[in-house]
Amino acid sequence: MPPRPALSARDRAARSRLLKLLASAQPLARAGLVTMARVCGKAGCRCAAGDKHVSLYLAARLGRQRQMIYIPADLEDQARALVETGRRVEELLEQISQSSLERLVARKERRRLERKPRR
Numbered sequence: 442m443p444p445r446p447a448l449s450a451r452d453r454a455a456r457s458r459l460l461k462l463l464a465s466a467q468p469l470a471r472a473g474l475v476t477m478a479r480v481c482g483k484a485g486c487r488c489a490a491g492d493k494h495v496s497l498y499l500a501a502r503l504g505r506q507r508q509m510i511y512i513p514a515d516l517e518d519q520a521r522a523l524v525e526t527g528r529r530v531e532e533l534l535e536q537i538s539q540s541s542l543e544r545l546v547a548r549k550e551r552r553r554l555e556r557k558p559r560r
């Protein structure tokens with residue numbers, strides 16, 4: 442088997458950042474942040490007059506089900522951090538995936554050219 446082509450600087454950087462991020466043991470979530478405005482139904486509440494209660498939710502898969510998880514105001518920063526870290530991990534994974542696929546395609550192409558009979 443021919444030697445594996447060296448990783449690009451960009452790819453090495455992505456792997457190193459991903460490793461550091463995972464090693465830091467920061468919590469992360471693959472989830473989306475959603476803001477919803479709702480009416481609580483209590484008589485006389487300001488929301489009845491249109492000034493709805495705005496709160497943050499995480500749209501996430503919990504077990505097998507997609508759920509909207511209500512986030513109390515004092516946990517909003519934590520929830521945002523989970524999602525942000527999750528996004529960074531996914532971005533880095535995607536970058537590594539892309540360059541791995543590009544290397545595979547390039548390798549296939551080189552092989553095809555080598556096999557072509559010379560004229």
Ligand SMILES: [Zn+2]
Nearest residue numbers: 481482486488
């Ligand atoms: Zn209300």
